[in-house]
Amino acid sequence: MNEGEGLQLDDEGRLRHFLTIEGLNRQTLLDILDTAESFISIGEREIKKVPLLRGKTVVNLFFEASTRTRTTFEIAAKRLSADVINFNVGISATNKGETLLDTINSLEAMHTDLFIVRHSDSGAAYLIARYLPPHVRIINAGDGRHAHPTQAMLDTFTIRRYKGDFTQLKVAIVGDILHSRVARSLIHALNILGVPEIRVIAPKTLLPTAVEKLGVHTFHDMSQGLEGVDVVVMLRLQRERMHGALIPSAQEYFNLFGLTRDKLAAAKDDVIVMHPGPMNRGLEIDSSIADGPRSVILPQVTNGIAVRMAVMALIMGGQTARNRRPV
């Protein structure tokens, strides 16, 4: 899937689309984090809007259900003064015979400037980015098991806000790595930002083959894996994507890999606990942890708005210039 690396950058190395973390350099990620930092204060103002994308049309094109991601993209676009249309293409619509590209054609004919795409197939956002004319921008809001780059950016943004320096951290990602686009994108981002120790903790059945090639240490035991970590990222157990018996029983999974106070005691005292949501309480995380003092799960949601504003602003800035000769 490395084709995205060329597709998402223009000739000068600036972001044109945001499809994957892979292939981006450290400075690009830092630019996104720094820009997001300046958008945080907008959400605290009386008038929570800046005019950057005034007159632009943004389509939230979701082929897969999502509440949080779609809503935060919608709020982010509205805070930038764009006009936002939500287009939820359920399974039934595709059953009516319209293909993905038919749908895109009709939305592009409405002069959309930016598509935010979520799809259950890996690579769907790439297909659309290749297909549309170059002035239309694409943000990947999650494609199959492949990537969820804005989630990775809001996770790293949250880590930076609580921990400051990336280069001293131990980060553990726990649970259903196999089905997780969040984990894949986050591992790439943490590596690029210089996190020295990234651990994944999961049963063997929920780890992709050759996961070590991503630059992580694997653990199958929580007490070993969480020893001395600064950050714990819990993943949702994606039962809807599981075919066959990948986990024993819910209770046994919780006993072995669910995050509880006892297991978290192995981590550093000032550890932060993250979760991309939606949470399965009592399956991958205990409520006392999810709602407890170490949890930054709700700040993640707030940060997600600022990070998505930053990504939109960076890929839409100078959009006109590339299609017009300078005056």
Next chain:
Amino acid sequence: MTDEIDIPAILQRTAEILRPQLARNPLMIGIHTGGTWIAGYLHQMLGLKEPLGTLDISFYRDDFTRIGFNPQVRTSSLPVNIDDRHIILVDDVLHTGRTIRAAMNEIFDFGRPASIRLIVLIERDGRELPIQPDVAGASMKLERNQHVKLTRTGEDGGPETLRLSIQEVGA
């Protein structure tokens, strides 16, 4: 041309011009980056009690869709409620007027001030919008491709550490 401009003397003079307005309890706001330096000195000389406000107008620029923006945007901070307040808006150089247009738009997203006065260190020719300063420290006539730039040597120095220079672009 810039050597004749005595910045500490200009600041003294400007502070004296502004002093009668203290009765209205004005709120001072500087525009990043040079404007916040000038505003900082005036704020101190006038002994204003409330904290200095700062604006980064990057999100309000009218050329964003043409050139994008620098990711090193600083946060705008107006620490007190500006409704019905008299604002002294400070920038280093007034040229086209577009920065001031953007700054006023941003201010109005924070509230409805009673009035805004514009104070600049240097007022040069080349206005593109109907915006004029209430107080200008010095005036300059420059070629179209010339720009005045204010720099500061050292982080927290006094007004004597400010330097004006003229740069030529696209020459």
